[in-house]
Amino acid sequence: MKKTTHFGFKDVATEDKQGMVRSIFDSVASKYNLMNDVLSFGTHRLWKHYTIATSNVKVGDKVLDIAGGTGDLARAFKKKVGYSGQVVLSDINAAMLSEGRKNLINNGTTDVQFVQLNGEQIPFVSGSFDCVSIAFGLRNVTDKDQCIREMYRILKPGGCLLILEFSKTDIVLLEKCYDFYSFNVMPQLGKIIANDEDSYQYLAESIRKHPNQEILKQMVLDAGFGACEYHNLSGGIVALHKGIKI
């Protein structure tokens, strides 16, 4: 029997998921930034700002941003590491990566490397980065444990992992409003602005299928990280997991 995994609320053959995720991001790439701002009312910028503030990245560090898409984190990291440091913006999807490249150039950020890669098989040598981040990307990865193990491998001893991802709120009223917004408003906005209702339906579903804060923390520890903590943002709608390789 074929192995299956979830794609939003659907069960699909494990080997098919990556291609299906790719077509979602092919379809949303050109409108991705605009949709991000509209759907989160700009809050994604604050979540990313918090991620950078907590990263402890310093001048001269090497940072890899996985599933980096349009490059918001990479740009902020570049400011932190300076000219002596190195930032690699990576994504599995060529369309998203090229949007990222355009954004960085338009914002005057140069000296960032771009690599098309799958987070499950990172083509860098072990122990080569001070920090690795993945923002709103992990839930799209087919084998999340493998991706976390890969991020662990490429970090130097003492390196820091940052996973910013939608999560679970335990505030009942907020959860109700959020559910209504995700399943009724978001896909409709997707239809109006990006002419793409299905992708935004997938977005809402994939968030619900993503492991909650405690489970993800355990996954990070299981991958070998000596310490992991998470910070709930916006009442737990988003969580930042921070793992340290000790």
Next chain:
Amino acid sequence: MKYIILQRALNYLFEVHQIDTQLLDGKVIYFSLQDLPIKVNFVCTNERIFVTNNTDATSDVNIKLHLSSFLALIRGQSLAELLRQDKIIIHGDIKTAQLLVDLLQQIEFDFEEELSKYTGDAVAYKVGKIMKKFKSSDNSSTSIKDKITKFIIAPKLFH
């Protein structure tokens, strides 16, 4: 948020004073200020200190003390003396605790000078506000140092 402020402040101070944290590399220090809601782990690694709220991780040493004893330590009082007076509780590797204290004691706070390097940052803004307040009332450098230290570890007290 207080963890981020503490993490940034510590790393910043160690960096500007060129204090080598390598002796603490790989150490996890549980640190609790008993009269304030501060219970953190300092994870010392990769030439920096991470401040985490995940205090269930195993630590090399546990340090528990009150704010007044912490300030006394920073001002140079010896760890042994505070231990003798039961003003600090230490479980685990006392050498690690002593190393941390040695590093903290090396920090020479010259806030006005340091502040100018912090421009455009929320910490600088808050510290700047506090500095102004203190300047008009109390000028003693020890007092300023105490108050800034309090701000760094318990920013809410100054809201």
